[in-house]
Amino acid sequence: MGDRSNVFIQQGKNSAGTYGVGIYAHWAGDRLHEEALEALMSPEARGRVGDSSYLTRIIVHKVLESLADSSDPTGFGLWVDSPCDNDNYPTLVIDARTGSAWLADIAAFRLPAPVGALLDLSTV
Numbered sequence: 001m002g003d004r005s006n007v008f009i010q011q012g013k014n015s016a017g018t019y020g021v022g023i024y025a026h027w028a029g030d031r032l033h034e035e036a037l038e039a040l041m042s043p044e045a046r047g048r049v050g051d052s053s054y055l056t057r058i059i060v061h062k063v064l065e066s067l068a069d070s071s072d073p074t075g076f077g078l079w080v081d082s083p084c085d086n087d088n089y090p091t092l093v094i095d096a097r098t099g100s101a102w103l104a105d106i107a108a109f110r111l112p113a114p115v116g117a118l119l120d121l122s123t124v
Contacts, residue, residue, distance in 0.1 A: 002074075005025050006091045007092045008020055035062070036059060060078070090106075
């Protein structure tokens with residue numbers, strides 16, 4: 001039960017693969033993706049592309065603020081190792097180093113951006 005979805009904000013890459021912070025929403029469905037992309041396109045975030053820590057903070061803050069419902073203990077959360085369960089939604093991946101965003105299935109969210117990413121701020 002629920003309408004679960006995930007966003008992963010890649011902050012960098014090391015020998016183990018990409019690392020970053022994920023946002024999980026239990027009831028938001030694809031609205032989570034919309035909120036994350038809107039946060040990425042905000043003037044505050046666009047000015048911080050390449051500054052992974054600060055851009056991640058801006059996106060997380062804006063998304064959680066938009067999803068806020070303090071009366072629901074299962075509403076949303078953060079993760080760093082692996083996504084929480086999804087329903088029927090791919091994971092939205094945002095690369096904080098480049099501002100690119102794309103959709104990936106649960107097994108491929110740590111892979112590099114595909115050609116023709118959903119959004120690429122370096123070309124906007």
